[in-house]
Amino acid sequence: MSRRKFLKNLGALGAGTVISPLAAQTHSSSSLPPKKNSPVVISTWIHGMEANAGAWEILGAGGDALDAVQKGVAVTESDMTNRSVGLGGRPDRDGHVTLDACIMDHDSRCGSVAFLEDIQHPIDVARAVMDKTPHVMLVGEGAQKWALENGFSKVDYPVPLPQVQKDYEDWLIKSEYKTGVNVENHDTIGMLALDASGRMAGACTTSGMAYKIRGRVGDSPIIGAGLFIDGDVGGATATGVGEAMIRTAGASAVVESMRRGASPEEACYDIVQRILKKHPGVEGMQVGFLAMNVQGEYGGYSVYNGFNYALRTQDRNEMVDAKYMRTWE
Ligand code: ASP
Numbered sequence: 601m602s603r604r605k606f607l608k609n610l611g612a613l614g615a616g617t618v619i620s621p622l623a624a625q626t627h628s629s630s631s632l633p634p635k636k637n638s639p640v641v642i643s644t645w646i647h648g649m650e651a652n653a654g655a656w657e658i659l660g661a662g663g664d665a666l667d668a669v670q671k672g673v674a675v676t677e678s679d680m681t682n683r684s685v686g687l688g689g690r691p692d693r694d695g696h697v698t699l700d701a702c703i704m705d706h707d708s709r710c711g712s713v714a715f716l717e718d719i720q721h722p723i724d725v726a727r728a729v730m731d732k733t734p735h736v737m738l739v740g741e742g743a744q745k746w747a748l749e750n751g752f753s754k755v756d757y758p759v760p761l762p763q764v765q766k767d768y769e770d771w772l773i774k775s776e777y778k779t780g781v782n783v784e785n786h787d788t789i790g791m792l793a794l795d796a797s798g799r800m801a802g803a804c805t806t807s808g809m810a811y812k813i814r815g816r817v818g819d820s821p822i823i824g825a826g827l828f829i830d831g832d833v834g835g836a837t838a839t840g841v842g843e844a845m846i847r848t849a850g851a852s853a854v855v856e857s858m859r860r861g862a863s864p865e866e867a868c869y870d871i872v873q874r875i876l877k878k879h880p881g882v883e884g885m886q887v888g889f890l891a892m893n894v895q896g897e898y899g900g901y902s903v904y905n906g907f908n909y910a911l912r913t914q915d916r917n918e919m920v921d922a923k924y925m926r927t928w929e
Contacts, residue, residue: 637798640896641668641912643791644839644888646919647682648910651675651789656912665793665801666705666727673701673723673803676789680759684787687720687757689807691768693775694814697757700821701726701805702737706831712737714821718754719747723805726821728752736823771811788820790827790837792892800894802827802835809842818842824852833859834893836867839907840886844875854891864891865899865923872901872925888922904928 639659641652655672658664677686684690691697701722702712711730714737716722725747729738738746748754788806795801804827806820819826819842826842828851829835836854838845845851850871857867868889875887888902890909900909900922907922 637796638896638914639665639668639793639795640892640898641672641791641793642890642892642898642900642920643672643910644789644837644890645787645908646910647676647679647685647789648791649917649919650679651791652910652912652917655791655793659793659795659912660914662796664797665795665799666703668793668795669791669801669803670703670723670727672791672793673789673805674721677701677721677723677805680761683764683807683810685789685806686722687718687755687759687807688761688764690764690810692808692814692816693777693811695768696814697807698814699805700808700817701803702821702823702827703727703730703801703803704823704827704829704835705801706799706829708830710736710823710829712821712823713739713743713747714817715740715815716743716747718757719744719752720755721752723803725752726803726805737821739817768811775811777811777813788818788826788839790820790839790890792829792835792837792890792898794892794894794896798894800829800831800835800892802829802837804837819845819850822846824849826851828852828855830855830859831894834864834891836864836889836891838890839888840903844879844885844887847878848875850875850887850889854889858891858893863899864893864897865901867891868899868901869923872903876903876925884928886928890922901925 641655651672654675655668658668680688699716699722700714704710711726790804792802804820825845836851854867888907890900892898902924905924
């Protein structure tokens with residue numbers, strides 16, 4: 601940028617404008633607004649690259665953000681090598697894989713399922729709950745029964761996954777429940793998309809924390825904790841230790857910060873700070889947030905290093921490292 605243009609831009613900020621230290625500090629991973637009406641999709645972790653490719657088949661053709669996020673995260677649910685999403689995920693402490701998912705659009709329509717077993721695509725059931733029922737959330741046996749009555753089928757489960765079985769048996773020896781930092785560097789998939797018509801949607805799906813107490817549900821299927829969209833403002837999604845997001849209504853808090861004028865990255869930074877304040881002394885607890893506003897600006901922030909997200913626009917298709925508060929050696 602030329603010096604003259606830089607000074608002109610500074611002038612446009614107005615005499616009383618203060619550039620916050622955070623804005624200065626985080627500039628490098630902040631996004632630039634994309635071209636008007638150009639779609640954007642972001643999603644958590646490296647598995648987000650393939651998920652974004654699925655979403656882009658719809659977004660790139662001018663399709664709807666809601667259909668795009670559903671199709672995108674279903675790619676990850678189908679991947680039986682993924683140990684934290686779909687039926688290839690790690691089981692609970694009783695040896696069962698239980699799935700949580702939710703979806704939300706720009707009009708605050710939403711659907712969710714939790715503690716769902718033996719169904720390959722929980723995100724499709726969440727979408728069907730949204731489209732076909734007057735409710736938002738179905739859980740457990742009731743969710744499965746409703747899904748089977750509404751065109752979904754049970755898969756033969758457990759699928760033989762020898763390594764997963766062996767890891768589970770090794771874990772049973774001590775049966776110690778520990779929340780690790782990026783143990784495998786891939787967790788829940790949370791996705792946010794803005795389509796060419798300016799509509800935003802989000803989806804989130806997971807098999808939850810490995811070896812959790814049977815019946816435990818994390819943040820991922822909880823609207824306002826693991827995912828929140830407001831079509832006037834933007835959206836947010838989360839990954840990591842779900843209890844922290846539930847206690848702070850994390851995704852909703854991020855959207856409310858953006859409503860008050862924070863950039864997506866600043867809003868994620870704010871909630872990470874609040875979580876640390878509410879959990880003093882908690883070591884090794886990873887939490888990461890992603891946010892996007894309706895202008896298509898996006899950003900992320902996490903407690904520890906190692907959290908990254910996949911970005912797809914008309915010009916970019918890459919991983920972006922999120923900023924973080926603490927370093928895990
Ligand atoms: N947030 C998910 C949960 O607590 C897990 C994760 O993202 O790794 O169930």
